[in-house]
Amino acid sequence: MNIVLFGPPGVGKGTQGERLASETGASHLAMGDILRAAVRDETEAGLQARAFMDAGKLVPDEVVVAMIEDKITGDGGFLLDGFPRNVAQAEALEVMLAGHDMTIDRIIFMDAPEKNLIDRLSGRLICRACGFGFHRHYSPPRETGCCDRCGGELYQREDDREDVIANRLHVYQEQTQPLLAYYQDKQGFRKLDASGEMDAVYAALTKAVKD
């Protein structure tokens, strides 16, 4: 199955997408993770992307479209998290998939009130080694500062600072929110209330995928 997950920063795309992908065998293609790996490895795309990401702005479409095209294959299905993020990217995705004779089975819009988003982003911790996500209050690691899965060091993302969070939420409203109008009448569209606790959101997500 091919799934697009979209919604505001901090809504839980990465948390839920990772779980769903590991349980279904789909590839979890998280645009932010792909970009952060490129920044870390100082690839040409990473060098172009860095300043945009640090400021909480969208990386130019041609950069992200080229990066995601490399990752989409027909094997085992995919779960796109954080791409597309505007209408131009959604159109580019359609062209890309048509070229590979592939379609999107579900487009799932996750939403939650802004106070939940800020709360989730400001408490998020990520493992430097394996990328797994935690939260200071909602899913704390067993040992402070240390990943439960691999023992790696936990850090706070550069763009999870208060001022950058505010900018990301603004960019979301301006540039990503219009995707809702673009997608909501398409076949396979589902809207998900992601304001509850993680297991409840996951149950609603699996239902949205099956129904």
Ligand code: AP5
């Ligand atoms: P990206 O990394 O995709 O950031 P984002 O969209 O802002 O989303 P986040 O990853 O911050 O949130 P999430 O929804 O994955 O939440 P998570 O599950 O981690 O992108 C970063 C940057 O890259 C962008 O700003 C942009 O510069 C660039 N970029 C990426 N894609 C691009 C594109 N297509 N075009 C152009 N530029 C692009 O959860 C957050 C926290 O909350 C965690 O701590 C988690 O444990 C906790 N949590 C999750 N669910 C719950 C729950 N139900 N209850 C309580 N806590 C919860």
Ligand code: MG
């Ligand atoms: Mg994410």
